[in-house]
Amino acid sequence: MTAWHFVRRSGPQRSIDATAIRRRDLAKMTLGEIESLPMVADGNAVALGELFSVVADLDASDQVVIEGDLKNVHGIAAGHDQGEFLVRGSAGNGLGSGMTGGSVLVEGDVGNFLAEPIGAHKIGMSGGSISVTGNAGDYAGHRMRRGTIVIGGSVGAMLAASMVAGTIFVAGPVGENVGVGMKRGSLLLANADEFVAQADADSLGACRRFSTPQRFEPSFLALYQDPRVLNVIGQMQRLPLFRTRADRSVGGQAEILFTVSAATACGIGYEESTATP
Amino acid sequence: MSDLNPSAGPSPGETLLINGVRIEPTFAEAFDMKATRIIITANDEIWAEHAASAMSGFGTSVIDCKLEIDVETPLWPKQTPDGRPGIALLAFAMSGDELEKQIVRRAGQCVLTCPTTALFAGLEGPQYADEKRIGLGKSLRYFGDGHQISKVIDGKRFWRIPVMDGEFICQHDAPRVSGIGGGNFLLIAKDIDAASRAARAAMAAIEPIPGVIAPFPGGVTRSGSKIGSKYPSLVASTNDAYCPTLRGVTESKLRDGENAVLEIVLDGLTEQSICAAMRAGIQSACDCCGEHGLIAVSAGNYGGKLGRHHFHLHEILA
The missing domain is CATH 3.30.70.520 (Alpha-Beta Plaits)
Structure with a gap:
């Protein structure tokens, strides 16, 4: 087993495609081969060694660590299959795309298309777990098929769009169009005030897409042991928890479990009766 | 038991007594x-x-x-x-x-x-x-x-x-794992009250032991069985050798004054768990009822032909 440590070198590159850094490929290479691995930066082929310094050590389990200024590094941990992939710093788009197993931990924010399908594939993440301590951009969990994503901060628009299965926990606020085209899977939102506000603003559309929210006791949450998941669950258990099924406009049976602030919770289901004539 | 030292415990023919209770030099035969x-x-x-x-x-x-x-x-x-x-x-x-x-x-x-x-x-x-x-x-x-x-x-x-x-x-x-079924011991007493007390004392000691169960009612059965029957459709029938009412009719293993027998059957995940349960159960029964009607402890086997796990009482209690 090996631990590979990549540190981003400073450079003028505006966009780096890091999909070539895959554990299963690294395991077959010498350090020299890794350093000469071709990558794409600003549309040009560049040796990995020019972009990152690399250190490989024997370890008890496979681990990839990447750190530095990674905001313009896209496709980190794409196709990750086993072992741990640790990202120290905020990452770019497409993190964990097409991931099939193992775990990815991001100590920072991530860009758009977290765990999206890789390339032209129709299925996104299909196994393993991703944990983001900060925020995520748009289209997080797009076409996700299996696995668990935990986002400690907020997410952008189109969260879990066309999700097929799996579980996503979000501790912070969510953007527009949550769960568009969701078929199955679970979305757990610890701070859904904006989600509810958007549904209220477009009540006709919301009625088409979501079932009426019901109070729900999710006993399965007791099975989670991951402290990052427990942190989100802990937030949710302090407030009334509701469940709606989505996306009903495409016959979806996915579930969105959400908690809202007490003020918003009081508004759910009471708006018509309390409205001024 | 298949992998225990056969020289452990009293030598053949030697009598093992626990609180005055005779421990028969025999073994329980269990199977996978x-x-x-x-x-x-x-x-x-x-x-x-x-x-x-x-x-x-x-x-x-x-x-x-x-x-x-x-x-x-x-x-x-x-x-x-x-x-x-x-x-x-x-x-x-x-x-x-x-x-x-x-x-x-x-x-x-x-x-x-x-x-x-x-x-x-x-x-x-x-x-x-x-x-x-x-x-x-x-x-x-x-x-x-x-x-x-x-x-x-x-x-x-x-x-x-x-x-x-x-x-x-x-x-x-x-x-699912490989387990062992059919560990057992027989509590032979002067009457059913003494046998009941001994069986309950044994089960009280066995219940806390992990990895083992005694599936019969209260952990105890009175209908110990032998293989086969005069009726071809039955695979098992009453263990006449331990039925006090059949003494003189069939070959009995009961002595005079031994008028009630109860059996504790044990299934375990390992040989060690069954050994521990048999040891605790027999010891408790003897301690509790040795001077109050429990006369002997024996075990059921089929001559060693049915199961590969043999739990010899003298080895377990040595």
């Missing part, structure tokens, strides 16, 4: 079975006990029940997968297929039906990673009629099946 442990949890101990009681009902002997199953131990909330009160059960069958078939049938009728309960595998850990598995939720999920939800949590798959009190949580499958 397939086994699993399951955990039932519920919102409170009462529902968990109801489910466990129903699940382990009619599970005394594979001769006719096809499954030997009983409560192993109650579990504190911190010992269960979902942090609720629970009960661990051990189940044994003659084959892996039969074990799966019986567990699924019983879980579907006795646990799925019981309010607030959930069902989990009880043999988890890396040491069971390569074991074959029997389905639990793998089969029961279809009760959800398409509304069931799968969740993979920490590498384990669970099913959430919608039911009228919420959701029935059921682990997808459980490992």
Whole structure:
């Protein structure tokens, strides 16, 4: 087993495609081969060694660590299959795309298309777990098929769009169009005030897409042991928890479990009766 | 027992007495079975006990029940997968297929039906990673009629099946391991009251021991059996050698004054667990009733031809 440590070198590159850094490929290479691995930066082929310094050590389990200024590094941990992939710093788009197993931990924010399908594939993440301590951009969990994503901060628009299965926990606020085209899977939102506000603003559309929210006791949450998941669950258990099924406009049976602030919770289901004539 | 030192304990013909109780120089003969442990949890101990009681009902002997199953131990909330009160059960069958078939049938009728309960595998850990598995939720999920939800949590798959009190949580499958069935000992007493007291004392000592169950009512059976019968359709019939009422009719192993016999049958996950249970049970029975009607302790075997596990009483009690 090996631990590979990549540190981003400073450079003028505006966009780096890091999909070539895959554990299963690294395991077959010498350090020299890794350093000469071709990558794409600003549309040009560049040796990995020019972009990152690399250190490989024997370890008890496979681990990839990447750190530095990674905001313009896209496709980190794409196709990750086993072992741990640790990202120290905020990452770019497409993190964990097409991931099939193992775990990815991001100590920072991530860009758009977290765990999206890789390339032209129709299925996104299909196994393993991703944990983001900060925020995520748009289209997080797009076409996700299996696995668990935990986002400690907020997410952008189109969260879990066309999700097929799996579980996503979000501790912070969510953007527009949550769960568009969701078929199955679970979305757990610890701070859904904006989600509810958007549904209220477009009540006709919301009625088409979501079932009426019901109070729900999710006993399965007791099975989670991951402290990052427990942190989100802990937030949710302090407030009334509701469940709606989505996306009903495409016959979806996915579930969105959400908690809202007490003020918003009081508004759910009471708006018509309390409205001024 | 197959791997114990045969020279341990008293030499052949030597008498072993515990508190005046004669320990026969014989052995219990046990055989290989397939086994699993399951955990039932519920919102409170009462529902968990109801489910466990129903699940382990009619599970005394594979001769006719096809499954030997009983409560192993109650579990504190911190010992269960979902942090609720629970009960661990051990189940044994003659084959892996039969074990799966019986567990699924019983879980579907006795646990799925019981309010607030959930069902989990009880043999988890890396040491069971390569074991074959029997389905639990793998089969029961279809009760959800398409509304069931799968969740993979920490590498384990669970099913959430919608039911009228919420959701029935059921682990997808459980490992099955090789177990041992048919460990036993016979308590021979002057009368049934003394035999009952001895049996209860033995069971009180056996119940806390992990990895072993005594599936008969109260852990005890009066209808010890021999293989075969004068009736061709029966695979087992009364153990006439230990029936006090048949002395003088068939060849008896009972001496004068030995008028009641009760048998404790044990199934265990390992030879060590059965040994520990036999040792504790016999010692407790002798301590309690040695001077109050318990005369001898023996064990049932078939000449060593049926099972490869031989639990020699003198070795166990040495």
